[in-house]
Amino acid sequence: MNQSVVIAPIGESLPDFLSSKQYSKIIVIADNNTKRHCYPILKAFLPKHSIVTVPSGEAHKTLATCEKIWEAMTKDELDRHALVINVGGGVIGDMGGFCAAVYKRGIDFIQVPTTLLSQVDASVGGKLGIDFQGFKNHLGVFNIPKSVLIDPVFLKTLPEREIRSGFAEIVKHCLIADGAKWEEIRAKDFEEQKWPDLIAHSVKIKQQVVDQDPTEKGLRKILNFGHTLGHAVETCFLNKPANQRLFHGEAIAVGMIMEAYLSFERKMIDQQTLTDIEEFLFATYGKVKIKPEDIEEIIALTRQDKKNKGKEIRFSLLSGAGQCAFDIVVTAAEMRRSIAYYLG
Amino acid sequence: MNQSVVIAPIGESLPDFLSSKQYSKIIVIADNNTKRHCYPILKAFLPKHSIVTVPSGEAHKTLATCEKIWEAMTKDELDRHALVINVGGGVIGDMGGFCAAVYKRGIDFIQVPTTLLSQVDASVGGKLGIDFQGFKNHLGVFNIPKSVLIDPVFLKTLPEREIRSGFAEIVKHCLIADGAKWEEIRAKDFEEQKWPDLIAHSVKIKQQVVDQDPTEKGLRKILNFGHTLGHAVETCFLNKPANQRLFHGEAIAVGMIMEAYLSFERKMIDQQTLTDIEEFLFATYGKVKIKPEDIEEIIALTRQDKKNKGKEIRFSLLSGAGQCAFDIVVTAAEMRRSIAYYLG
Incomplete structure (x- = not known):
């Protein structure tokens, strides 16, 4: 490219x-x-x-x-x-x-x-x-x-909420590809982050991934970490009253917690990594109010994800802080547990 | 490709x-x-x-x-x-x-x-x-x-009219790239043409051209011979009563005569080649009734041709029977003369 x-x-x-x-x-x-x-x-x-x-x-x-x-x-x-x-x-x-x-x-x-x-x-x-x-x-x-x-x-x-939303993709880039940078950003509050440095860092990671797989046949799917459930949550909230709408990054933050949990359940990351991710994202984004009646809709919405094959819902999940695997088939029951975990 | x-x-x-x-x-x-x-x-x-x-x-x-x-x-x-x-x-x-x-x-x-x-x-x-x-x-x-x-x-x-329409692109492929095949097809009546052979021949020519220039930056434009005025005539007739509608190949046959004339006026082909093309196409397709009031509309329609650059109308014109050049800027006055020539 x-x-x-x-x-x-x-x-x-x-x-x-x-x-x-x-x-x-x-x-x-x-x-x-x-x-x-x-x-x-x-x-x-x-x-x-x-x-x-x-x-x-x-x-x-x-x-x-x-x-x-x-x-x-x-x-x-x-x-x-x-x-x-x-x-x-x-x-x-x-x-x-x-x-x-x-x-x-x-x-x-x-x-x-x-x-x-x-x-x-x-x-x-x-x-x-x-x-x-x-x-x-x-x-x-x-x-x-x-x-x-x-x-x-x-x-x-930009309003601050807009910047906070964009920050979620920066967090994602660190989590899937640069564990050291993840440690660096999670040691700081949102207000202390250095944008020009983080922009350059994120662009570089994204370019490296995309260069290796421009049309998402394989590796590029790691950029979708947090996005399978995150997109589903975002779409689900599109139908809610305007004051409950989520910004993209806010939905992805939700998706990253749920999918970090899936990674943990599959023993791909340890308890400490899950806790770190969850604490940092809750501290930055708070908790989104997902209602019990939203859960099956969110699961159903994952069926339209472009990474799927046939009836299988395929995820990109963390295999460490700074590492990501893709094409991992996840069941509806697992998704239900990950949403329940998020809701706490 | x-x-x-x-x-x-x-x-x-x-x-x-x-x-x-x-x-x-x-x-x-x-x-x-x-x-x-x-x-x-x-x-x-x-x-x-x-x-x-x-x-x-x-x-x-x-x-x-x-x-x-x-x-x-x-x-x-x-x-x-x-x-x-x-x-x-x-x-x-x-x-x-x-x-x-x-x-x-x-x-x-x-x-x-x-x-x-x-x-x-x-x-x-x-x-x-x-x-x-x-x-x-x-x-x-x-x-x-x-x-x-x-x-x-x-x-x-297919109805015969549909086959005749398709034949126009076969004629075009011969005219732009294979003079010997052009001699072969023009020696036969429409009814005597051998379709399986001609299909294979046309596909081969088109593939050779497209392989060299998939996205039409240069050479591929030769496939547009007959199409600048031909498309304009086709579009002009779209607004006419249904019984006057032209099939694509019928409009391209018109365009090929007009553009062969432009090639002749530019001294890119000789009188005999022009006559051969014209006689064969009139014999195969008859003459389409273009009204005097259509002429300026046809010329105006060439402005939307995708080969153009800025205000210039660019043509692909024959440089011999079996050869074609491209990116040739043609004026409205020249187009007017070529339409007049077609109308005879």
């Missing part, structure tokens, strides 16, 4: 990138929030361009929103030599990248991730897509952006 | 293919016609599977039809180890392939092309897609099928 990721002030990285190739037209894709808070930071460094703004939030990561984007691209008469610049979090990156990858069978795009979550996770690795009928990332393609321009300055535009 | 293409009775090629890999589920995508006429021929050789049927015709090669297909795939709980079998002409192959390539970021699919056109053209080369807002193949991806199973027996299910 050799994906280009640049961590630098956008005022340097963007002009640098644009000088590399002559684009016929440029279109920026943003949402309501990033148009107001992030686009002004970029605008000064862009030549003539157009912008399409979509409503913010996962609820709009749909085919209907893609149609609006494709309509704007068509109206602008973008040809195959045009560039799409996605300015936003994971939703904009995934959806805008998907729209670019499908328009005229694919035009160039770059990601300007503006949330911690998208900086450390979504923007790297070439997974693009949208939700369909309530299933997350059910439609999509693999396609790598021409570049990912990460500027920590955008984090200043 | 190394695309697998098997020309053989489907009763041999299909079981052969299926024995190569264990699929979790199989779904057949067909249209009204191929479900009735072609699916029964395959069915005997298929293990347990489901089928999704969509309305036939280019008018249904849309995102709305894709949604129906994705809904069926989701309802069937297809996982990433499932197989899609597209049974039909170019519309089913392009759209069914696109649906498979996007479902859960891509699952395996095979093409069973049932028209001459799709056997010699659409099924080879990995171009997938759908129309959008009236623009042909405006959304799509490049992705190769696991195999293309071509059985000339399916041609017996």
